[in-house]
Amino acid sequence: MKKQFFHLWLLFFMGFLLMSYSEEKRLHIIIQPQFSSERVAENTWYVTENNDSIQFSKLRFYLTNFEIEKKDGTRYSIPDSNFLVDVFSEETLQLKFPDVSYAKGDELLFNIGVEKEMNTAGALAGALDPSNGMYWSWQSGYINFKLEGKSPSCASRKNKFQFHIGGYTAPYETTKRVHFILNAPNEPITLPLQIDAFFKNIQLKDEYQIMIPGEKASVIAATLPKLFSVNE
Template sequence: MKSLNIFLLIVLISSLVITSCKKDEVASLQKGSVSIEFDHVWGSNEGEFSLNKELTHPMLGEKMTFSLFQYYVSNVRLKKADGTWWTMPESYFIVDAATDEGKVITIPDVPGGEYTDVELMYGVDSLRSTSGAQTGALSPSNGMFWSWNSGYIMVKAEGTAPTSSDGTFVFHLGGFKGDNKVQTIKTYAFGSKLVVDGTREAEVHMIANPARLWHGAQKLSEKSKQTMPGALAKSMSTNFYDVIRFDHIHN
């Protein structure tokens, strides 16, 4: 009986020690921020993409100069090495090709730890598209919201093209419901571990290819405007989303 008591005491003490060690370990990993950078390339040979630069579309064979290129990325989740997921609250971003800062989305307050995958939604979820006035990246004042046909412009591409009937192209692509639902969730495995511990900048690099918007699409001489949801908005934006790829991480 006495030995049983001693045994229990040992178990109790050792469990306390083990627990406190674990606790120390967790506490030692500080929260940190993760930045996800979207680099833009042009065409299958991944040439340089930038605004205000004349580009030739490899499939259409037409020249085009972007003046604006923006798209929504939302609902960011990170997968921990233990297989559980951390979800960023209020996770809505507009990626804007106009500036270097615009191409980086920053995820603050990520719990310390090691991460193996990232999940992103391209576009905006239907819940926020139907829940009234929003703020931040979802504010209508960003010019990415259709006032007359409620919903977000999930991809916005504008510019000039000499072959277009009026010399310009305007593609405002979106649609959050039914067959023409555009928003798409993608998961990318890093292949190595992204460490978040508050002492270093954790970076994820993605590569997006705006030329893919016109993959299999009509020539700009035939179709240079699309400013509402529909089958074309869906095929153009999902063609673009489908080839956004993970490139590398920096710890």
């Protein structure tokens, strides 16, 4: 009798563990760059909402300081969660956190850009290594978002546009916090990046180059969270 009871208890316990595991999903994010629902490709022509024909040659940005906030309000800060995403480098579009789990209803938080303290922390390695071409100097800090390409609308040499968005000092900080509720139980999480939205309020014939921190960079930085959404 005791043996039967032990077996029943063991089966119940294993079932509970399996149920708990099914509710806790490992965090795996796939970034999906899009232009009007079309997958973005290098040196391919697109047309903006303002009827500017454009091609992209470079699009890189930082996603950093990831956190999971549980439904009870507790937060888990994911260590070393600094990523440099290059939309034309497939491997950088997949962010994997093998030791991080989440449950339905938890919240995902992260930065577009680099924390203020990291801009003056000295020589860093990995994604934050200055050799990656995303760092100006300790005075100006990191380029949080870099977008380059060409358009016949630009009156620049070779019709190039360059938007290097960065800056960490008040009142023109450009790092922005993003958060999403994680509702669906299946993984991976697809994170669409709607690049066409970047040009919604930009007339390339008038504005085609931002290369330093300041008010213009700050205004554009405020629109960056709107480029992201989440599909689960």
